[in-house]
Amino acid sequence: MERNEINEIDVGAGDERGQRIDPERRRGRAAISNRASRYDLQRVEENDGWDMAEERAVFRTSVALEEPRSVISRNTSPDLPFDRSVNPYRGCEHGCIYCFARPTHSYLGYSAGLDFETRLVAKPNAPEVLARELRRKGYRVAPIALGTNTDPYQPLERDHEIMRQVLQVLRDFRHPVQITTKGTLIERDLDILSEMADLGLVQVGVSVTTLDNRLSRLMEPRVPMPSRRLATMRKLSEAGVPVRLMMSPVVPSITDHEVEAIVGASAEAGAQAMNWIMLRLPLEVSELFQEWLESHFPDRAARVMARVREMHGGQDYDAQFGRRMRGEGHYAEMIAHRVKLAQRRFGLARDMPRMRCDLFAPPLGTAQQPSLFD
Template sequence: MQQFRRQPKPEASPGGLVDEERRRGRGAQSNHTGRFETERRETFDDGWDGLAELDAFKTTVFDDPARTIITRNDSPDISFDRSINPYRGCEHGCIYCFARPTHCYLGHSAGLDFETKLYARTNAAQLLERELSNPRYQPACMAIGTNTDPYQPIERERRIMRSVLEVLERTNHPVGIVTKSALITRDIDILSRMAERGLARAALSITTLDPKIARAMEPRAPTPRRRLEAVKQLAAAGIPTTVMVAPIIPGLTDPEIESILEAAHEAGATQAGYVMLRLPLEISTLFREWLASEFPNRADRVMHLLQSMHGGRDYTAEFSIRQRGTGPYADQIAARFRLAVRRLGLNAERKQLRTDLFRHPVLKGQQMALF
């Protein structure tokens, strides 16, 4: 049964794993209370078979009208300064997702709550049009998919991402999309028209070509084969397409760097990038639980290699280090990636998206510009 106990929250709880039947098809193995909560919720067997009566975790979507939709950042190791996130939480359930800790701000767990309690920004398109109509707004590439995936399964019905793209197309605003979902191909009509004017590019995240590893690590994301097919369709439609080998998990997926790049290049990708595994805050505990369960024979080696890139810690939050790490193993990964990219001719040319075509939308009741 569920009980509340007022006590200090531990940095990492060795127990608290959720029964496999209750979390079937999910990535996280636990649902530890978020770090901002004053009470900690624990599930335990009281001897009356109460655990058998608990329901399985089901996806729940909450309407979440926002007050603003464009998020700004000034991080020196990130290539964009503005982004849009149509959804909070992500049903893909990727165990490594660095957005998981953000769910704690909502009073939820970074574990199973993150992939089952989702929030849809229902007024995203309307807010975007309003914010772009500000005469002081200056355009630059709008990044989408930098936190949670805009093409996660609920987008099929909600179509919030589609409505956002329609606003960006009408205003000739440049956009760069990152996703691991083949659902992006649904919007090829919009993206191809924008790409013709130098206004759009897309990036597909491919972590592994092994379907078994992918299923365990990203349980509700499309298979690697479907992602490569999406790369092929996007490239054939004239949309500049990047493959993101992200995240690279040392001792688990790093042997596949070259094969992923080769497969993506063959599918039509012209650009490539990578990010090493990041384990900030709650993700460290969640990833360790998952690793011990899914790959117990590799767990020690994976964590040893990862810590070797972060000064003996699971994670270093410093800019420029957090995404690549330091040390001999990090240097080896960087060298392998660089050599493979050069051999395949990737990243030979990267054109900047255009901003000169942008036109402020005119809202109802506003006066149109004379020039």
């Protein structure tokens, strides 16, 4: 991941590197603390006795602008059904405590805790750079994934509209795209999505972790309520856009009892297929998640982590391909079996139909390729 010059706007209170933050200062956020980036070479923690009397500012969202030279990221993971992705934003105001992408914020020198939810980075030139990359002579078309790291329809998109412009580029190039989101703002782009769906160029995965509004607010504080996401599934489906349920993650002893209910509600809302992932706790996510557990579910925190470690050979996380997404052992096998039965019961497929790649054609009318009709 290449980091270029970042121009900061309204940095605010996100630079604190304390331990647990006062609840009033982090209201509406999921992370309990804002520990230093693992790449910080110098960490200074000092208490002079005055901090107890000082009124500290709340953690407000700030935005930095980045102008990358490339936006298509490549991967060779056998666990993923795509080999390329685009992320218009870094960090995510949705603030899901379980988000496996939190550690990527450390590459910027930020914390994977509250910084990840409040110090965001937007890439306003992403559509322009994407178009340039798609025009390269050696480019070979395959579906591009959007929403693989942070949500392209998080609240920030309402003002910046980078995702909409990226979609316009992909539509103009007749390029297939897979989108994953929790954001109902995707409904704004139904005009583009339905046009692409008619050509077999788009699929959307809507993430539903729980149907419990209170639990959702605790785990994913700035995400639309579960019922609202199901309504988005229905609107996409009615517009002809193929929709997949993304049940991710399944959290042991917290959401695992909802597997069948989530699958059934999503099928009723128009989902054609589904995928699921077990809770993943890489790097800083483990400590942040355990702080959250102890704060909100102290009665079952030990049980949750025991299940997690049972699936990963006694560790909080196992990064090995083939194991990191689902885990191993009796509990993991039991959840996989329940998911399979629920899929069969509610008629959801495992895989979506293949998208078309044969329609790809860079549009005419650019300085590099003038239109005959200009």
